[in-house]
Amino acid sequence: MxxxxxxxxxxxxxxxxxxxxxxxxxxxxLMNSVKTMEDIxxxxxxxxxxxxxxxxxxxxxxxxHLGEYFKNSMLITISxxxxxxxxxxxxxxxxxxxxxxxxxxxxxxxxxxxxxxxTIVLIPLYQLMDSFGLLDSYFGIIIVxxxxxxxxxxxxxxxxxxxxxxxxxxAATVDGCSxxxxxxxxxxxxAKPALGALIVLTVxxxxxxxxxxxxxxxxxNKKPITLGLAQLHGEHIxxxxxxxxxxxxxxxxxxxxxxxxxxxxxxxxxxxAVKG
Amino acid sequence: MKRTILRDxxxxxxxxxxxxxxxxxxxxxxxxxxxxxxxxxxxxxTILLEDISLIGLSQYSDLFRDSKFYLALKNTLIWxxxxxxxxxxxxxxxxxxxxxxxxISNILRLxxxxxxxxxxxxIGLLWMWMYLPDIxxxxxxxxTIGLKRLAVPWLxxxxxxxxxxxxAASWQQAAYCMVLYLAGLAMIPVEYLxxxxxxxxxxxxxxxxxxxxxxxxxxxxxxxxxxxxxxxVFDLVYIMTYGGPxxxxxxxxFFMYEEAFHNYRMAYGTAIAVVSLIVVFPFIVFYLRHxxxxxxxx
Numbered sequence: 001m002x003x004x005x006x007x008x009x010x011x012x013x014x015x016x017x018x019x020x021x022x023x024x025x026x027x028x029x030l031m032n033s034v035k036t037m038e039d040i041x042x043x044x045x046x047x048x049x050x051x052x053x054x055x056x057x058x059x060x061x062x063x064x065h066l067g068e069y070f071k072n073s074m075l076i077t078i079s080x081x082x083x084x085x086x087x088x089x090x091x092x093x094x095x096x097x098x099x100x101x102x103x104x105x106x107x108x109x110x111x112x113x114x115x116x117x118x119t120i121v122l123i124p125l126y127q128l129m130d131s132f133g134l135l136d137s138y139f140g141i142i143i144v145x146x147x148x149x150x151x152x153x154x155x156x157x158x159x160x161x162x163x164x165x166x167x168x169x170x171a172a173t174v175d176g177c178s179x180x181x182x183x184x185x186x187x188x189x190x191a192k193p194a195l196g197a198l199i200v201l202t203v204x205x206x207x208x209x210x211x212x213x214x215x216x217x218x219x220x221n222k223k224p225i226t227l228g229l230a231q232l233h234g235e236h237i238x239x240x241x242x243x244x245x246x247x248x249x250x251x252x253x254x255x256x257x258x259x260x261x262x263x264x265x266x267x268x269x270x271x272x273a274v275k276g
Numbered sequence: 277m278k279r280t281i282l283r284d285x286x287x288x289x290x291x292x293x294x295x296x297x298x299x300x301x302x303x304x305x306x307x308x309x310x311x312x313x314x315x316x317x318x319x320x321x322t323i324l325l326e327d328i329s330l331i332g333l334s335q336y337s338d339l340f341r342d343s344k345f346y347l348a349l350k351n352t353l354i355w356x357x358x359x360x361x362x363x364x365x366x367x368x369x370x371x372x373x374x375x376x377x378x379x380i381s382n383i384l385r386l387x388x389x390x391x392x393x394x395x396x397x398x399i400g401l402l403w404m405w406m407y408l409p410d411i412x413x414x415x416x417x418x419x420t421i422g423l424k425r426l427a428v429p430w431l432x433x434x435x436x437x438x439x440x441x442x443x444a445a446s447w448q449q450a451a452y453c454m455v456l457y458l459a460g461l462a463m464i465p466v467e468y469l470x471x472x473x474x475x476x477x478x479x480x481x482x483x484x485x486x487x488x489x490x491x492x493x494x495x496x497x498x499x500x501x502x503x504x505x506x507x508x509v510f511d512l513v514y515i516m517t518y519g520g521p522x523x524x525x526x527x528x529x530f531f532m533y534e535e536a537f538h539n540y541r542m543a544y545g546t547a548i549a550v551v552s553l554i555v556v557f558p559f560i561v562f563y564l565r566h567x568x569x570x571x572x573x574x
Contacts, residue, residue, distance in 0.1 A: 008377060015373050015380075019387035022447070025402040026390065028413060032405075044411050087298040094294030101288070106295060111567065113306055115560040117508045119529045119549040123316065123542050124309035147305035150298055155567070179290055208395030210511040215537065226397050230515055233401060240405055247398045254393040262386065265393075266455060 033057070033244035040240060056245040060232065066246055068221060069228030073253075076142055076224055077206045083146040084153050084202055089191070091150075092157030093183045097169065107158070113151030118211055121148075126215055141216050141224075145206045153198055156268065160194035161187055197268030200261045204254045225250045313546040321543040328543070335547035345548070347523060348531035349555075351438055355527055356506040358439065362446035364498045367453025368491075372483075374454070375461045389455070391448040396511030403444035404516055407431050431517055434524035441516050441525060445509065453498045460494035461487070500563050507556045528552045 028045050033056055035049040061067040094100070095107040125144060126135070134140030169182045177185070210226045217223055223231070232246045258265060317335055321328040339345050370388055374381035391399060406413045407430040415427035430440040464487060472482045510529040513519060519526040519534070526534070528548065536545025 011373060011376050012380060015377060015384055018370070018373075019384050022387050022391075024413070025406060025447075028405070029398075029402055040411070044416060045405065045413050046416070087301060090294040091298035094291065099294055100291030103291070103295065106299065109307070110298075110302060111564055112560075113302065114567070115504055115563050116306065116310060117504075117529070117549075117552065117556065118510070119508070119532050120313050120546075120553050121306060121309035122532075122549070123536050123546050124312035125305065127312070128305070128309065143301065144305055147301045150302050150306070154298065179294070183294070204393050208393075208397075210395065210397055210514075211533075214514075226395050226511075229395075229397050229401070233397075233515070243401060244405075247401050251394050251398050254395070255390065258390060258393040259386070262389075265389075 029244045029247055032241055033248050035241050037239060037241055053241065056241050057249070060242050060245045060249065064228075064232050064235070064242070064246070065220070066225065066228055066232065066249055069223050069225040070249060072138075072222055072228075073207055073224040073226075075138060076145065077203055079138070079142045080145040080149070080206050081199060081202050083142065084149050085195070085198070087146065088150055088153035088157055088198070089188065089195075090183060092154045092161055093187055095154065096158045096161035096164075097166075097179075099179055107154075110151050110154055114155060116151075118148070122211070122215060129216055136217050136219050136222060138222060141213060141222075144212055144216060145209060148212070149202050149205060153202060156198050157191065157194055160191060164190060193264070193267065196261065196264040200257055200264040201268045203257060207254055313549055316543050317547040317550045319543045321546075323540045323542055335544050336551070338544065339547050339551065344523065344526070344531060345551075348526045348528045348548075351524075351526060352507060352509075352528045352552075354438060355442055355445075355509060356503050358442050359446055359449065359506045360499055360502045362442070363449035363502050364453045364495065366446065366450040367455075367498065368457050368495075370450060370454040371457030371461055375458060381458075385451075385454075385458075389451040392451050394448070397515050399444055399448055400441075400512050400515035403440070403447070404431065407440055432521055434521050437517050437521060438525040441512055444516070445512055449502055449505065453502065456494050456498050457491065460491045464490050496562075497566060500559050500566070503559050504556060504563060507552060 031049065032040060032045055034052045034054060036053050039047065039050055039053075061070075091110075095103050095110075098104065129135045129140045129144070132140075134143075164187060168186055172182050172186060207224075208226060209224070210230075213224050213227050217227065229243075229246045229250045233243050236242045316328075318330050318332060319328040320331045320334070374384060377384075394402075407415075409415055409427070409429040409432065414430070418424070418427040428436060430436050468486050468490075469482050472486055477485070508529060509527055510533065513525055513527055513530045514533075517525045519530050529552070532545045532548040532552070535541045535548060
């Protein structure tokens, strides 16, 4: 027993050390975001700030427009996620309950979308958006981001819906309920845990999306925060403290969601994963 | 007769209405572009030309004669190998360690997992600062422990730039593999290990002969998804080195982006994308088969 406890202690210490290494980049980012450049030059990255230079955040938010970019990201992400939910949930129900002949075939097509690398759609997508005048528009980027998440979203929701016992639906049909009624009144209310996982994952992906906005958006006032941060990096290339403040701002939303809803992240990940 | 036909049509129509909107979006914005990419790769489309004409396999023959393509391909393959080994290996180690101290693993997990919710731009910037030659943390630590020789400009040297980026990427991906392995480990019955211990097996023997084989499915999934991810890398390379120094770190997606959106050779870009797709195709098939065999067994 005692040997086991000492064994455990060693492992805990080891694990905590590795965890500290993993946390180091973020801690460094946070700490240096409130330093002045002189502090960094004199003390290096690992020193404590001599005073908390909170004005870095104000500078980056107002003067460098990161506040605008943050709002753009909010708009794009929230809209896209709403669109995803609206499209994916009924579709997942349709595939899960096989509501029409040929649904499994169509589902296979969606499934293939799971592994499609971005690069193969990029150029024609640019053409398409251009021909519809949707380049550099919120609408354009929103529908693109949503569509790219559709395959995965449908996959997750369909998996979940397949786990709902069909007896519930059968009973409702006997009572004269329509398909849409079953969907809206039975399946959807039950789906909260899966929806949680889906929302949490898609919000993170779309918030952090970089390549689509890079290609499809070019006017300054529509940029999401990922592009804005890259721009900040270019504009203030040697002002690491400002860049770090920007990085913190860009990460606040995903990190907050992550900390608040960790359970849903793990659940969402697992759906693509191990059997059982 | 007529009434039941109408009813059937109505039923079918209602059934389709569930998936119809999603199909429209998916079809127009994902499926159609994939097919168009393949088509465009046989044309001479550049953004400047008004007409595009089919020119057969010229783009491909140009591509196979382009040394930049082979460089990008080589780098991407290197990426696949190292990124996967690092991420899966570290993920496995982390999972084993955390599995032994389950009572505290829930909190410690956060420390390893948070990079997965950071954007690649943020990860890229964080690691760029760590790699700074003079005051970056990595080199400072190397110097203090006496390894001054190793304190090189990691992202500035052609021979180390790619690996520097790969390490940053693995720092993030390891957590995903860790989560997969933790789930897999949780499913191994304790009795197996206890029986082995009674029979006199050492920890190492138990691990190699019992645990690892039982984790084969997890390993396969972790490897495949990580390899698939390695072919999609773009953001990190863009922000950390922009393909430099002197193209030492270009990877296939970046090469495509450069050719299509900077040199305006869009058809050439689609050829690159198609070839990348072909290279990664077996992994895609494996991944999709894995996802669907789950269903068969349910």
